[in-house]
Amino acid sequence: MEIFVSAVLGELATRSISFFISKYSKSAAQDMEVSLQRILFRAQIIIDEATGRHITNQGMLRQLSLLRDAMHRGYYVLDTVRYGAHKGLQNNQTVSHSWALSEFNCAKRYGFSSSSTRALQELEEALDVLRTMILDVTELVMFLSACPRLHRQPYCMHLLVEKCMFGRQMEMEVVINFLLHMQPCPASDLDRFDILPIVAAARAGKSTLVAHVCEDERVRDHFSRIVSLRLGSSGGEDISTLREECAARPENGGRLLVVIEVLGDLDEDMWETMCFLSKLCPASGSKIIITSRSDKITKLGTTQALTLKLLSPEAFWYFFKLITFGSTDPDMHPRLAFLAMEIARALNGSLVGANITAWLLRDNFNVQFWCKILSFLKGFVQNHLSKFGKHPSDLLKGNKPTYFRRMGTTTEDFLVLDQYQTYSALDEVPKITFQDVMYGSITPRGIFKTLAWKSRIPPYHCYIYTCEIRELQSRVVKRKRSVTNVKHN
Numbered sequence: 001m002e003i004f005v006s007a008v009l010g011e012l013a014t015r016s017i018s019f020f021i022s023k024y025s026k027s028a029a030q031d032m033e034v035s036l037q038r039i040l041f042r043a044q045i046i047i048d049e050a051t052g053r054h055i056t057n058q059g060m061l062r063q064l065s066l067l068r069d070a071m072h073r074g075y076y077v078l079d080t081v082r083y084g085a086h087k088g089l090q091n092n093q094t095v096s097h098s099w100a101l102s103e104f105n106c107a108k109r110y111g112f113s114s115s116s117t118r119a120l121q122e123l124e125e126a127l128d129v130l131r132t133m134i135l136d137v138t139e140l141v142m143f144l145s146a147c148p149r150l151h152r153q154p155y156c157m158h159l160l161v162e163k164c165m166f167g168r169q170m171e172m173e174v175v176i177n178f179l180l181h182m183q184p185c186p187a188s189d190l191d192r193f194d195i196l197p198i199v200a201a202a203r204a205g206k207s208t209l210v211a212h213v214c215e216d217e218r219v220r221d222h223f224s225r226i227v228s229l230r231l232g233s234s235g236g237e238d239i240s241t242l243r244e245e246c247a248a249r250p251e252n253g254g255r256l257l258v259v260i261e262v263l264g265d266l267d268e269d270m271w272e273t274m275c276f277l278s279k280l281c282p283a284s285g286s287k288i289i290i291t292s293r294s295d296k297i298t299k300l301g302t303t304q305a306l307t308l309k310l311l312s313p314e315a316f317w318y319f320f321k322l323i324t325f326g327s328t329d330p331d332m333h334p335r336l337a338f339l340a341m342e343i344a345r346a347l348n349g350s351l352v353g354a355n356i357t358a359w360l361l362r363d364n365f366n367v368q369f370w371c372k373i374l375s376f377l378k379g380f381v382q383n384h385l386s387k388f389g390k391h392p393s394d395l396l397k398g399n400k401p402t403y404f405r406r407m408g409t410t411t412e413d414f415l416v417l418d419q420y421q422t423y424s425a426l427d428e429v430p431k432i433t434f435q436d437v438m439y440g441s442i443t444p445r446g447i448f449k450t451l452a453w454k455s456r457i458p459p460y461h462c463y464i465y466t467c468e469i470r471e472l473q474s475r476v477v478k479r480k481r482s483v484t485n486v487k488h489n
Contacts, residue, residue, distance in 0.1 A: 053147040076314035083338035200308035211458035224254020262292035339370040346377040350393040380405040418466040
C-alpha cells in the first residue's frame with residue numbers, strides 16, 4: 001500500500017511540475033513573440049525611412065543592409081514559430097480555412113518539448129540580434145534626418161511589390177553614389193571613364209539593378225547620354241554604336257554613361273578597342289558600369305567591385321509572402337501561411353518560380369488548392385533529386401536541360417531544353433505560358449516555346465523557355481512490350 005501511495009504521489013508531483021513548466025514556457029514564448037513583433041516594426045520603419053532618403057555615406061548603407069538582413073531573419077523565425085503548429089496540414093485537405101489560432105494550438109506550439117525549447121532559443125536569438133542592431137543604429141537614425149529626401153517617391157518603394165525591385169535598395173544607392181561622385185579616381189585604361197564592375201550569378205538581378213539606376217532622375221539629369229552594350233553577341237554593332245557616341249559633340253558637352261553587359265568571357269581585343277574609343281569622348285566625368293557573372297571583370301574597375309548575392313532563404317520567404325498575400329494579412333490565414341512557407345522552401349530561391357506560383361495561389365485562395373500545389377511540388381522535387389541529384393532550379397540557373405512534371409498526369413512530363421530573356425517592348429512573346437503547361441491542360445506537340453514570366457519592372461524582361469512534352473520512359477517501355485506480345489499471339 002505504501003509503495004502504491006508513493007508511486008501515485010510521485011506521478012502527481014511529476015505532472016504538476018511539467019504543468020507549471022509548460023505554462024511558464026508558453027507564457028515566456030508568447031511574451032517573446034510580442035517583443036520580437038514590436039522590434040521588427042521598429043526595424044521596418046527605419047529601413048522604409050532610409051529608402052526614401054539620398055544617403056551617400058557608405059558606412060550608413062552597410063549598416064542599413066545588415067539591419068535589413070536581420071529583419072528578414074527575424075520575420076522568418078517569427079513566422080516559423082507562428083505557423084509551425086499547422087505542420088501536417090497538407091495531409092488533411094478537408095478542413096475549413098476560415099479559422100484563427102486557438103488556445104489549443106498555442107499550447108501545442110509552446111508545449112514543453114525539445115522542439116518548443118528550440119523555438120524559444122531561436123526567438124530569443126533573433127530578438128537579441130535585433131535589439132543590438134537597433135541600439136547600434138541610434139546615431140544613424142539621427143543622421144538620416146540630415147539626408148535629403150528624394151524629390152519623388154522612388155520607383156522601388158511602390159506599394160505593389162510585383163512592381164518594385166526587392167532587396168536591392170542599398171546596392172542601388174551605392175551605384176548612384178558612384179555615378180554622381182565627381183572626385184578623381186585611380187587611373188584606368190579607359191582614359192576619361194571611371195569604371196564600376198558588378199558581379200553576380202545568373203538571375204541575381206544585375207540587369208534589374210542597373211535599369212533602376214538608369215531610370216533614377218538624379219542619374220538622368222547628371223548624364224546627357226546613356227548607352228547600353230552587350231559584349232559577346234553582336235560585338236561589331238555595339239562597338240560601332242560606342243564609336244558614334246564617343247565621337248559625338250553634344251551642345252552642352254554632357255557626360256556619357258556606358259552600361260556594358262558581358263556575355264560569357266570578356267574579349268580582350270574588344271576591350272582594347274573600347275579603351276581606344278574612350279579617348280575620343282570629349283567630356284570628363286563619364287562613367288562605365290560593367291556587369292558579368294565572372295569575377296574576372298573586377299580587375300578593370302577604378303573602384304571596388306559590387307558583388308550581388310542571391311536572396312537568402314529568409315529574404316526569399318519575405319518576398320514570396322508579400323507577392324502571395326499582397327494586402328491580405330497572413331496572420332488571418334495561418335494555415336495558408338504555413339502552406340506558403342512550405343511552398344517557398346520547395347521553390348529553392350527561384351524568382352521566376354516564385355512569381356509563377358504566387359500568381360496561381362492568389363487566383364485560388366483556399367486551403368485545398370494550396371495543399372494540392374504543395375503536394376505536387378514536393379513530390380516533383382524529391383523525384384528530381386533522387387534521379388538527378390540536383391534541384392530543378394539549380395539546373396535552370398545553369399541553363400541546362402531540366403525535367404518537369406505536369407500536375408494531374410502521371411504519364412507525361414516535359415523538358416525545358418533552353419531558356420533566354422527578351423524585351424517585351426521589342427520582341428513578340430509566346431502566347432502559351434509555362435503555368436498553362438505545368439498546371440493546366442494545354443498539351444502542345446513537338447518543340448514549343450512558353451512564356452515563363454513577364455517582368456513588370458525595368459528592364460521588363462520576358463523569360464522564354466523552349467520546351468518539349470515527353471511520355472514517361474516506363475510508359476513507353478510497357479507499350480512496346482504490349483505491342484510485342486500482340487504480334488507474338
